[in-house]
Amino acid sequence: MGKVAYYPGCALEGSGGPYDKSTRVLVKALGLDMETISDYNCCGAMEVKNIHPMLQTYLSSRVMALASQEMGYDAVMAPCNGCYHNLKKAEYETATSEKAMQTVQDLARKADDPVYQGDVRTLHLLEWLMEDLGIEGIKQKMKKSLNGIKIANYYGCMYTRPRQIFPEKDQGEGSESSYKPHFMDDLLGAAGAVNIDFPLKTACCGGAHTLSDSDTSTQLVLNIIQAAEDAGAEVIATECPTCHSGLEMHQIRAETEFGIKSSVKVIYFTQLLGLALGLSPRKLGVHENISDSIGLLKEKGIV
Protein backbone atom coordinates (compact mmCIF):
# COMPACT_ATOMS: atom_id res chain seq x y z
CA MET A 1 0.00 0.00 0.00
CA GLY A 2 2.90 2.30 0.68
CA LYS A 3 2.29 5.59 2.35
CA VAL A 4 -1.03 6.54 3.91
CA ALA A 5 -2.53 9.77 5.23
CA TYR A 6 -2.82 9.58 9.03
CA TYR A 7 -6.04 10.88 10.55
CA PRO A 8 -5.62 11.10 14.33
CA GLY A 9 -9.01 12.70 14.97
CA CYS A 10 -9.78 14.71 18.10
CA ALA A 11 -9.58 11.88 20.64
CA LEU A 12 -5.95 11.06 19.88
CA GLU A 13 -5.08 14.72 20.34
CA GLY A 14 -6.77 14.72 23.75
CA SER A 15 -7.48 11.88 26.14
CA GLY A 16 -6.15 9.28 23.68
CA GLY A 17 -2.64 10.84 23.80
CA PRO A 18 -0.85 7.58 24.63
CA TYR A 19 -2.53 5.91 21.64
CA ASP A 20 -1.26 8.63 19.29
CA LYS A 21 2.21 8.41 20.77
CA SER A 22 2.44 4.62 20.55
CA THR A 23 0.95 4.60 17.03
CA ARG A 24 3.60 7.01 15.79
CA VAL A 25 6.59 5.21 17.27
CA LEU A 26 5.25 1.79 16.33
CA VAL A 27 4.67 2.74 12.70
CA LYS A 28 8.18 4.16 12.52
CA ALA A 29 9.78 1.14 14.16
CA LEU A 30 7.97 -1.13 11.71
CA GLY A 31 9.43 0.82 8.82
CA LEU A 32 6.05 2.02 7.54
CA ASP A 33 5.37 5.51 6.27
CA MET A 34 2.52 7.91 6.93
CA GLU A 35 1.84 11.63 6.84
CA THR A 36 -0.48 13.38 9.28
CA ILE A 37 -3.41 15.29 7.86
CA SER A 38 -2.45 18.47 9.62
CA ASP A 39 -5.52 20.60 9.21
CA TYR A 40 -8.18 17.98 9.76
CA ASN A 41 -11.65 18.53 11.19
CA CYS A 42 -13.65 16.36 13.61
CA CYS A 43 -15.48 13.37 12.04
CA GLY A 44 -18.52 14.15 14.18
CA ALA A 45 -17.94 11.20 16.53
CA MET A 46 -21.20 9.64 17.69
CA GLU A 47 -22.91 12.93 18.30
CA VAL A 48 -23.48 15.01 15.18
CA LYS A 49 -25.47 12.40 13.27
CA ASN A 50 -28.18 12.97 15.85
CA ILE A 51 -28.32 16.64 14.92
CA HIS A 52 -28.58 15.59 11.26
CA PRO A 53 -27.10 12.50 9.55
CA MET A 54 -25.70 14.56 6.65
CA LEU A 55 -23.43 16.45 9.07
CA GLN A 56 -21.54 13.29 9.83
CA THR A 57 -21.33 12.29 6.17
CA TYR A 58 -20.06 15.72 5.24
CA LEU A 59 -17.47 16.06 8.01
CA SER A 60 -16.01 12.66 7.16
CA SER A 61 -15.98 13.29 3.43
CA ARG A 62 -14.19 16.57 4.08
CA VAL A 63 -11.37 14.68 5.80
CA MET A 64 -11.09 12.26 2.87
CA ALA A 65 -11.09 15.13 0.42
CA LEU A 66 -8.27 16.86 2.34
CA ALA A 67 -6.22 13.67 2.07
CA SER A 68 -6.82 13.14 -1.64
CA GLN A 69 -7.19 16.64 -3.06
CA GLU A 70 -4.66 18.50 -0.96
CA MET A 71 -2.15 15.77 -0.13
CA GLY A 72 -2.52 13.30 -2.99
CA TYR A 73 -3.28 10.14 -0.99
CA ASP A 74 -5.70 7.37 -1.89
CA ALA A 75 -5.80 5.86 1.60
CA VAL A 76 -6.60 7.37 4.98
CA MET A 77 -5.57 5.47 8.09
CA ALA A 78 -7.52 6.05 11.30
CA PRO A 79 -6.60 4.29 14.57
CA CYS A 80 -9.83 5.43 16.28
CA ASN A 81 -12.89 3.22 15.83
CA GLY A 82 -15.19 6.24 15.81
CA CYS A 83 -13.27 8.01 13.04
CA TYR A 84 -12.86 4.77 11.11
CA HIS A 85 -16.57 3.98 11.36
CA ASN A 86 -17.65 7.45 10.30
CA LEU A 87 -15.30 7.66 7.34
CA LYS A 88 -16.37 4.20 6.21
CA LYS A 89 -20.00 5.18 6.59
CA ALA A 90 -19.49 8.29 4.51
CA GLU A 91 -17.71 6.20 1.86
CA TYR A 92 -20.68 3.84 1.85
CA GLU A 93 -23.37 6.54 1.77
CA THR A 94 -21.73 8.46 -1.07
CA ALA A 95 -21.00 5.31 -3.07
CA THR A 96 -24.52 3.92 -2.77
CA SER A 97 -26.56 7.11 -3.03
CA GLU A 98 -26.13 9.61 -5.82
CA LYS A 99 -28.13 12.07 -3.83
CA ALA A 100 -25.75 11.83 -0.89
CA MET A 101 -22.72 12.34 -3.15
CA GLN A 102 -24.41 15.28 -4.84
CA THR A 103 -25.21 16.90 -1.50
CA VAL A 104 -21.67 16.40 -0.19
CA GLN A 105 -20.19 17.95 -3.30
CA ASP A 106 -22.63 20.87 -3.35
CA LEU A 107 -21.90 21.67 0.28
CA ALA A 108 -18.14 21.52 -0.36
CA ARG A 109 -18.42 23.99 -3.23
CA LYS A 110 -20.52 26.34 -1.13
CA ALA A 111 -18.01 26.19 1.72
CA ASP A 112 -14.92 26.51 -0.54
CA ASP A 113 -13.73 23.14 0.78
CA PRO A 114 -11.95 20.48 -1.28
CA VAL A 115 -14.56 18.41 -3.13
CA TYR A 116 -14.73 14.70 -2.29
CA GLN A 117 -14.53 12.51 -5.40
CA GLY A 118 -15.15 9.09 -3.90
CA ASP A 119 -11.56 8.09 -4.52
CA VAL A 120 -10.23 7.44 -1.04
CA ARG A 121 -10.24 4.29 1.01
CA THR A 122 -10.22 4.32 4.80
CA LEU A 123 -8.32 1.75 6.82
CA HIS A 124 -8.14 1.06 10.51
CA LEU A 125 -4.58 0.88 11.85
CA LEU A 126 -5.10 -2.85 12.46
CA GLU A 127 -5.99 -3.41 8.83
CA TRP A 128 -3.05 -1.39 7.59
CA LEU A 129 -0.58 -3.42 9.65
CA MET A 130 -2.13 -6.70 8.52
CA GLU A 131 -2.23 -5.69 4.86
CA ASP A 132 1.22 -4.18 4.65
CA LEU A 133 3.16 -6.53 6.92
CA GLY A 134 0.96 -9.46 7.89
CA ILE A 135 1.79 -11.88 10.62
CA GLU A 136 5.08 -12.97 9.07
CA GLY A 137 6.23 -9.40 8.55
CA ILE A 138 5.51 -8.59 12.19
CA LYS A 139 7.27 -11.71 13.41
CA GLN A 140 10.44 -10.72 11.57
CA LYS A 141 10.58 -7.40 13.39
CA MET A 142 10.12 -8.82 16.88
CA LYS A 143 12.93 -8.27 19.32
CA LYS A 144 11.21 -9.59 22.43
CA SER A 145 8.30 -11.82 23.24
CA LEU A 146 5.18 -10.85 25.13
CA ASN A 147 5.99 -13.96 27.16
CA GLY A 148 2.61 -15.58 27.15
CA ILE A 149 0.82 -12.65 28.77
CA LYS A 150 -2.90 -13.49 28.70
CA ILE A 151 -4.86 -11.06 26.60
CA ALA A 152 -8.54 -10.45 25.98
CA ASN A 153 -8.72 -8.58 22.69
CA TYR A 154 -11.53 -6.05 22.78
CA TYR A 155 -12.67 -4.53 19.46
CA GLY A 156 -15.87 -2.70 20.47
CA CYS A 157 -18.89 -1.85 18.31
CA MET A 158 -17.77 0.53 15.65
CA TYR A 159 -14.95 -1.54 14.17
CA THR A 160 -17.45 -4.20 13.09
CA ARG A 161 -20.96 -2.75 12.94
CA PRO A 162 -22.97 -2.41 10.86
CA ARG A 163 -21.17 -4.81 8.56
CA GLN A 164 -22.68 -3.24 5.41
CA ILE A 165 -20.21 -0.37 5.53
CA PHE A 166 -17.09 -2.58 5.59
CA PRO A 167 -16.95 -4.28 2.19
CA GLU A 168 -13.47 -5.71 2.80
CA LYS A 169 -14.58 -7.69 5.83
CA ASP A 170 -16.08 -11.18 5.73
CA GLN A 171 -14.36 -12.01 2.44
CA GLY A 172 -13.04 -15.35 3.61
CA GLU A 173 -9.51 -16.39 4.38
CA GLY A 174 -7.13 -13.61 5.26
CA SER A 175 -9.86 -10.99 5.58
CA GLU A 176 -11.16 -9.50 8.80
CA SER A 177 -14.42 -10.84 10.16
CA SER A 178 -17.21 -8.59 11.36
CA TYR A 179 -18.69 -11.34 13.53
CA LYS A 180 -15.48 -12.50 15.12
CA PRO A 181 -12.74 -9.99 14.39
CA HIS A 182 -9.24 -11.45 14.75
CA PHE A 183 -6.62 -9.01 13.42
CA MET A 184 -5.59 -7.87 16.90
CA ASP A 185 -5.46 -11.50 18.06
CA ASP A 186 -3.29 -12.34 15.05
CA LEU A 187 -0.84 -9.51 15.63
CA LEU A 188 -0.47 -9.91 19.39
CA GLY A 189 -0.36 -13.69 19.04
CA ALA A 190 2.54 -13.26 16.62
CA ALA A 191 4.23 -11.13 19.29
CA GLY A 192 4.05 -13.97 21.80
CA ALA A 193 0.87 -13.20 23.72
CA VAL A 194 -1.72 -15.84 24.57
CA ASN A 195 -5.09 -14.82 23.22
CA ILE A 196 -7.82 -16.02 25.48
CA ASP A 197 -11.26 -16.91 24.25
CA PHE A 198 -13.15 -13.77 25.14
CA PRO A 199 -16.87 -13.78 24.36
CA LEU A 200 -17.38 -10.00 24.52
CA LYS A 201 -14.95 -8.93 21.80
CA THR A 202 -17.54 -6.74 20.10
CA ALA A 203 -19.80 -5.92 23.04
CA CYS A 204 -20.66 -2.28 23.65
CA CYS A 205 -18.86 -0.29 26.38
CA GLY A 206 -21.63 2.33 26.48
CA GLY A 207 -19.26 4.97 25.14
CA ALA A 208 -22.13 7.01 23.72
CA HIS A 209 -23.45 7.61 27.24
CA THR A 210 -20.25 7.72 29.28
CA LEU A 211 -21.40 10.91 30.97
CA SER A 212 -25.06 11.16 30.04
CA ASP A 213 -26.05 7.75 31.46
CA SER A 214 -23.08 6.68 33.56
CA ASP A 215 -24.87 3.85 35.34
CA THR A 216 -25.50 2.04 32.07
CA SER A 217 -21.94 2.59 30.90
CA THR A 218 -20.49 1.35 34.18
CA GLN A 219 -22.62 -1.79 33.97
CA LEU A 220 -21.59 -2.47 30.36
CA VAL A 221 -17.92 -1.94 31.18
CA LEU A 222 -18.22 -4.24 34.19
CA ASN A 223 -19.67 -6.95 31.94
CA ILE A 224 -16.60 -6.70 29.73
CA ILE A 225 -14.09 -6.58 32.59
CA GLN A 226 -15.69 -9.44 34.44
CA ALA A 227 -15.94 -11.62 31.33
CA ALA A 228 -12.26 -10.98 30.64
CA GLU A 229 -11.27 -11.82 34.20
CA ASP A 230 -13.44 -14.93 34.26
CA ALA A 231 -11.72 -16.11 31.10
CA GLY A 232 -8.36 -15.65 32.84
CA ALA A 233 -7.14 -12.47 31.11
CA GLU A 234 -4.46 -10.32 32.68
CA VAL A 235 -4.85 -7.59 30.09
CA ILE A 236 -7.62 -6.17 27.93
CA ALA A 237 -6.05 -4.93 24.69
CA THR A 238 -7.83 -2.01 23.03
CA GLU A 239 -7.73 -0.45 19.58
CA CYS A 240 -9.94 2.61 20.13
CA PRO A 241 -9.39 5.67 22.34
CA THR A 242 -13.08 5.89 23.26
CA CYS A 243 -13.31 2.25 24.32
CA HIS A 244 -10.00 2.58 26.13
CA SER A 245 -10.98 5.68 28.13
CA GLY A 246 -14.45 4.23 28.70
CA LEU A 247 -13.02 1.06 30.21
CA GLU A 248 -10.56 3.02 32.34
CA MET A 249 -13.11 5.59 33.50
CA HIS A 250 -15.79 3.12 34.44
CA GLN A 251 -13.33 0.73 36.05
CA ILE A 252 -12.56 3.66 38.36
CA ARG A 253 -16.23 4.53 38.80
CA ALA A 254 -17.09 0.92 39.68
CA GLU A 255 -14.33 1.04 42.27
CA THR A 256 -15.01 4.46 43.81
CA GLU A 257 -18.82 4.44 43.71
CA PHE A 258 -19.73 0.77 44.01
CA GLY A 259 -16.67 -0.77 45.64
CA ILE A 260 -16.24 -3.29 42.81
CA LYS A 261 -12.54 -3.83 42.25
CA SER A 262 -10.91 -5.54 39.31
CA SER A 263 -7.30 -6.28 38.54
CA VAL A 264 -7.27 -6.62 34.75
CA LYS A 265 -5.16 -3.94 33.00
CA VAL A 266 -6.25 -1.94 29.96
CA ILE A 267 -3.49 -1.40 27.37
CA TYR A 268 -3.51 -0.19 23.77
CA PHE A 269 -2.52 -2.92 21.31
CA THR A 270 0.03 -0.51 19.82
CA GLN A 271 1.78 -0.33 23.19
CA LEU A 272 1.92 -4.11 23.50
CA LEU A 273 3.24 -4.54 19.96
CA GLY A 274 5.74 -1.76 20.55
CA LEU A 275 7.06 -3.49 23.68
CA ALA A 276 7.59 -6.62 21.62
CA LEU A 277 9.59 -4.53 19.16
CA GLY A 278 11.85 -3.53 22.02
CA LEU A 279 10.56 0.04 22.38
CA SER A 280 10.59 1.49 25.89
CA PRO A 281 7.35 1.85 27.88
CA ARG A 282 8.02 5.58 28.15
CA LYS A 283 8.27 6.03 24.42
CA LEU A 284 4.99 4.15 24.08
CA GLY A 285 3.26 6.19 26.77
CA VAL A 286 2.50 3.11 28.89
CA HIS A 287 2.92 5.23 32.05
CA GLU A 288 0.36 7.66 30.74
CA ASN A 289 -2.40 5.06 30.74
CA ILE A 290 -4.64 5.35 33.76
CA SER A 291 -4.63 1.63 34.20
CA ASP A 292 -1.25 1.07 35.87
CA SER A 293 0.20 -1.99 34.18
CA ILE A 294 3.94 -1.55 34.74
CA GLY A 295 4.00 -3.97 37.70
CA LEU A 296 2.37 -6.72 35.65
CA LEU A 297 4.64 -6.10 32.65
CA LYS A 298 7.71 -6.31 34.90
CA GLU A 299 6.46 -9.48 36.52
CA LYS A 300 6.09 -11.00 33.06
CA GLY A 301 9.58 -9.94 32.11
CA ILE A 302 8.31 -7.78 29.25
CA VAL A 303 9.79 -4.51 30.50
Add this chain to the structure above:
Amino acid sequence: MAIHEKSLIEPERLLNHETLVVDGVDVSGSWNTMITPRTLRDYDDDFEEIIQKYGGGENVHRCWQCGSCTNSCTMYAQNVQFNPRYWIYLTRLGLKDEILKDKDIIWQCVSCNKCTNICPKDVRPEGVMKALAHWMQDQEITEKSPSTHFDEVFWEEIYHTGRIEDASVMMGFFKRTNQPLVQEWLMVFGQRMMKYMPVAQMIKMGLNYAITPRTKSWGKTGEVLKAYVEEQKEVAHG
Protein backbone atom coordinates in the same frame (compact mmCIF):
# COMPACT_ATOMS: atom_id res chain seq x y z
CA MET B 1 -51.49 -20.40 21.89
CA ALA B 2 -49.15 -19.21 24.55
CA ILE B 3 -49.14 -15.46 25.06
CA HIS B 4 -45.70 -14.10 24.25
CA GLU B 5 -44.48 -10.91 25.84
CA LYS B 6 -47.26 -10.97 28.40
CA SER B 7 -45.47 -8.13 30.14
CA LEU B 8 -46.59 -5.78 27.37
CA ILE B 9 -50.29 -6.17 28.19
CA GLU B 10 -51.74 -4.03 30.97
CA PRO B 11 -52.14 -6.28 34.01
CA GLU B 12 -55.81 -5.29 34.48
CA ARG B 13 -56.67 -6.71 31.06
CA LEU B 14 -55.22 -10.13 31.80
CA LEU B 15 -57.79 -12.51 33.19
CA ASN B 16 -56.30 -15.50 34.97
CA HIS B 17 -58.70 -18.27 35.94
CA GLU B 18 -57.94 -21.16 38.23
CA THR B 19 -60.25 -23.31 36.17
CA LEU B 20 -62.06 -22.32 33.01
CA VAL B 21 -64.87 -23.89 31.02
CA VAL B 22 -65.62 -22.45 27.58
CA ASP B 23 -68.70 -23.66 25.71
CA GLY B 24 -68.84 -26.69 27.92
CA VAL B 25 -65.19 -27.63 27.36
CA ASP B 26 -62.83 -27.58 30.34
CA VAL B 27 -59.80 -25.53 29.21
CA SER B 28 -58.13 -25.24 32.60
CA GLY B 29 -54.33 -25.47 32.68
CA SER B 30 -52.35 -23.70 30.00
CA TRP B 31 -55.50 -22.19 28.44
CA ASN B 32 -56.64 -20.39 31.51
CA THR B 33 -55.44 -16.86 30.62
CA MET B 34 -57.71 -14.55 28.63
CA ILE B 35 -57.29 -10.94 27.56
CA THR B 36 -60.24 -8.58 27.63
CA PRO B 37 -60.82 -7.35 24.10
CA ARG B 38 -60.97 -3.63 23.34
CA THR B 39 -61.60 -1.33 20.41
CA LEU B 40 -58.70 0.96 19.55
CA ARG B 41 -59.48 4.59 18.85
CA ASP B 42 -56.26 6.16 20.02
CA TYR B 43 -54.14 5.60 16.93
CA ASP B 44 -52.64 8.22 14.66
CA ASP B 45 -52.54 7.23 10.99
CA ASP B 46 -49.84 9.77 10.18
CA PHE B 47 -47.44 8.85 12.92
CA GLU B 48 -45.26 6.52 10.87
CA GLU B 49 -44.76 9.24 8.30
CA ILE B 50 -43.81 11.76 10.97
CA ILE B 51 -41.11 9.45 12.33
CA GLN B 52 -39.82 8.78 8.81
CA LYS B 53 -39.06 12.46 8.44
CA TYR B 54 -36.57 12.32 11.28
CA GLY B 55 -33.02 11.34 10.37
CA GLY B 56 -32.71 7.62 11.05
CA GLY B 57 -36.44 6.84 10.92
CA GLU B 58 -36.67 6.64 7.11
CA ASN B 59 -36.95 2.85 6.84
CA VAL B 60 -39.32 2.13 9.72
CA HIS B 61 -42.06 0.94 7.30
CA ARG B 62 -39.94 -2.03 6.23
CA CYS B 63 -40.13 -3.88 9.54
CA TRP B 64 -41.60 -7.36 9.43
CA GLN B 65 -41.46 -7.90 13.17
CA CYS B 66 -38.94 -10.72 13.25
CA GLY B 67 -37.68 -9.55 16.65
CA SER B 68 -33.97 -9.85 15.81
CA CYS B 69 -33.31 -6.26 16.90
CA THR B 70 -34.70 -6.73 20.40
CA ASN B 71 -33.08 -10.12 20.67
CA SER B 72 -29.64 -8.67 20.00
CA CYS B 73 -30.12 -5.36 21.80
CA THR B 74 -27.58 -4.29 24.41
CA MET B 75 -30.14 -2.28 26.35
CA TYR B 76 -32.78 -5.02 26.28
CA ALA B 77 -30.24 -7.23 28.05
CA GLN B 78 -30.08 -4.55 30.78
CA ASN B 79 -33.80 -3.94 30.99
CA VAL B 80 -36.54 -5.92 29.22
CA GLN B 81 -38.70 -2.80 29.03
CA PHE B 82 -36.28 -1.50 26.36
CA ASN B 83 -37.80 -3.15 23.32
CA PRO B 84 -37.02 -1.72 19.84
CA ARG B 85 -39.13 -4.28 17.96
CA TYR B 86 -42.17 -3.37 20.04
CA TRP B 87 -41.72 0.40 19.64
CA ILE B 88 -41.30 -0.02 15.90
CA TYR B 89 -44.53 -2.01 15.85
CA LEU B 90 -46.35 0.69 17.78
CA THR B 91 -44.91 3.38 15.51
CA ARG B 92 -46.28 1.58 12.48
CA LEU B 93 -49.70 1.27 14.11
CA GLY B 94 -49.65 4.89 15.23
CA LEU B 95 -50.19 3.94 18.87
CA LYS B 96 -48.45 6.92 20.37
CA ASP B 97 -49.93 6.56 23.84
CA GLU B 98 -48.43 3.10 24.17
CA ILE B 99 -45.00 4.37 23.14
CA LEU B 100 -45.22 7.19 25.63
CA LYS B 101 -45.41 4.71 28.48
CA ASP B 102 -41.71 4.10 27.81
CA LYS B 103 -40.81 7.70 27.05
CA ASP B 104 -38.18 7.89 29.78
CA ILE B 105 -36.05 5.03 28.53
CA ILE B 106 -36.10 5.28 24.73
CA TRP B 107 -33.25 7.82 24.71
CA GLN B 108 -31.00 5.33 26.51
CA CYS B 109 -30.11 3.48 23.28
CA VAL B 110 -26.29 3.26 23.33
CA SER B 111 -25.93 3.27 19.51
CA CYS B 112 -24.11 -0.07 19.51
CA ASN B 113 -25.73 -0.87 16.16
CA LYS B 114 -26.31 -4.52 16.94
CA CYS B 115 -29.91 -4.08 15.77
CA THR B 116 -28.97 -2.35 12.52
CA ASN B 117 -26.34 -5.00 11.88
CA ILE B 118 -28.77 -7.86 12.24
CA CYS B 119 -32.02 -6.46 10.84
CA PRO B 120 -32.92 -8.44 7.69
CA LYS B 121 -34.98 -5.56 6.28
CA ASP B 122 -32.55 -2.64 6.70
CA VAL B 123 -34.90 -0.83 9.06
CA ARG B 124 -31.92 0.63 10.97
CA PRO B 125 -33.66 0.43 14.36
CA GLU B 126 -30.91 2.45 16.05
CA GLY B 127 -31.99 5.39 13.92
CA VAL B 128 -35.63 4.81 14.78
CA MET B 129 -34.78 5.00 18.50
CA LYS B 130 -33.12 8.37 17.92
CA ALA B 131 -36.03 9.55 15.75
CA LEU B 132 -38.56 8.65 18.45
CA ALA B 133 -36.52 10.35 21.15
CA HIS B 134 -36.19 13.53 19.07
CA TRP B 135 -39.87 13.57 18.21
CA MET B 136 -40.77 13.40 21.90
CA GLN B 137 -38.44 16.28 22.67
CA ASP B 138 -39.84 18.37 19.82
CA GLN B 139 -43.36 17.73 21.07
CA GLU B 140 -42.23 18.71 24.55
CA ILE B 141 -43.43 15.36 25.83
CA THR B 142 -40.03 14.79 27.35
CA GLU B 143 -37.37 17.22 28.39
CA LYS B 144 -34.20 17.26 26.35
CA SER B 145 -32.35 14.14 27.42
CA PRO B 146 -28.80 14.43 28.77
CA SER B 147 -27.61 12.77 25.59
CA THR B 148 -29.29 15.44 23.42
CA HIS B 149 -27.59 18.14 25.47
CA PHE B 150 -24.31 16.36 24.93
CA ASP B 151 -24.90 16.15 21.16
CA GLU B 152 -25.71 19.87 21.03
CA VAL B 153 -22.65 20.96 22.99
CA PHE B 154 -20.56 18.77 20.73
CA TRP B 155 -22.01 20.12 17.49
CA GLU B 156 -21.71 23.72 18.60
CA GLU B 157 -18.03 23.30 19.19
CA ILE B 158 -17.52 21.76 15.74
CA TYR B 159 -19.66 24.43 14.14
CA HIS B 160 -17.41 27.16 15.52
CA THR B 161 -13.97 25.61 15.15
CA GLY B 162 -14.16 22.40 13.12
CA ARG B 163 -12.86 20.36 16.04
CA ILE B 164 -13.66 19.44 19.58
CA GLU B 165 -11.67 19.43 22.76
CA ASP B 166 -12.52 16.75 25.36
CA ALA B 167 -12.45 18.89 28.47
CA SER B 168 -14.41 21.80 27.11
CA VAL B 169 -17.17 19.52 25.75
CA MET B 170 -17.34 17.83 29.13
CA MET B 171 -17.53 21.12 31.03
CA GLY B 172 -20.07 22.50 28.58
CA PHE B 173 -22.20 19.41 29.11
CA PHE B 174 -22.07 19.59 32.90
CA LYS B 175 -22.97 23.26 32.85
CA ARG B 176 -25.89 22.71 30.54
CA THR B 177 -27.30 19.81 32.54
CA ASN B 178 -26.72 21.61 35.85
CA GLN B 179 -24.46 18.91 37.16
CA PRO B 180 -21.61 19.66 39.54
CA LEU B 181 -18.43 20.29 37.60
CA VAL B 182 -16.43 18.16 39.95
CA GLN B 183 -17.64 14.61 40.39
CA GLU B 184 -15.72 12.34 42.68
CA TRP B 185 -14.99 9.53 40.25
CA LEU B 186 -13.96 11.99 37.56
CA MET B 187 -11.62 13.65 40.02
CA VAL B 188 -9.97 10.30 40.70
CA PHE B 189 -9.79 9.74 36.95
CA GLY B 190 -8.24 13.16 36.40
CA GLN B 191 -5.70 12.67 39.18
CA ARG B 192 -4.59 9.33 37.78
CA MET B 193 -4.40 10.84 34.31
CA MET B 194 -2.11 13.62 35.55
CA LYS B 195 0.11 11.34 37.60
CA TYR B 196 2.53 10.39 34.85
CA MET B 197 1.53 12.77 32.13
CA PRO B 198 4.54 14.49 30.59
CA VAL B 199 4.59 18.19 31.38
CA ALA B 200 4.58 19.12 27.72
CA GLN B 201 1.36 17.25 27.12
CA MET B 202 -0.26 18.70 30.20
CA ILE B 203 0.55 22.16 28.93
CA LYS B 204 -0.77 21.24 25.50
CA MET B 205 -4.03 19.92 26.91
CA GLY B 206 -4.38 22.98 29.10
CA LEU B 207 -3.85 25.24 26.14
CA ASN B 208 -6.30 23.21 24.09
CA TYR B 209 -8.89 23.76 26.79
CA ALA B 210 -8.23 27.48 26.95
CA ILE B 211 -8.09 27.95 23.19
CA THR B 212 -10.00 25.13 21.51
CA PRO B 213 -7.97 23.83 18.57
CA ARG B 214 -9.21 25.15 15.30
CA THR B 215 -9.24 23.75 11.82
CA LYS B 216 -7.47 26.55 9.94
CA SER B 217 -9.22 25.89 6.66
CA TRP B 218 -12.64 25.74 8.37
CA GLY B 219 -13.67 29.09 6.88
CA LYS B 220 -17.41 29.20 6.30
CA THR B 221 -17.93 25.44 6.54
CA GLY B 222 -19.76 25.68 9.87
CA GLU B 223 -22.15 28.32 8.55
CA VAL B 224 -22.89 26.35 5.39
CA LEU B 225 -23.63 23.19 7.36
CA LYS B 226 -25.82 25.00 9.83
CA ALA B 227 -27.85 26.59 7.05
CA TYR B 228 -28.24 23.19 5.38
CA VAL B 229 -29.53 21.54 8.56
CA GLU B 230 -32.02 24.33 9.19
CA GLU B 231 -33.28 24.14 5.62
CA GLN B 232 -33.70 20.35 5.86
CA LYS B 233 -35.61 20.65 9.12
CA GLU B 234 -37.89 23.19 7.52
CA VAL B 235 -38.62 20.82 4.62
CA ALA B 236 -39.26 17.87 6.94
CA HIS B 237 -41.31 19.43 9.72
CA GLY B 238 -42.56 22.71 8.30
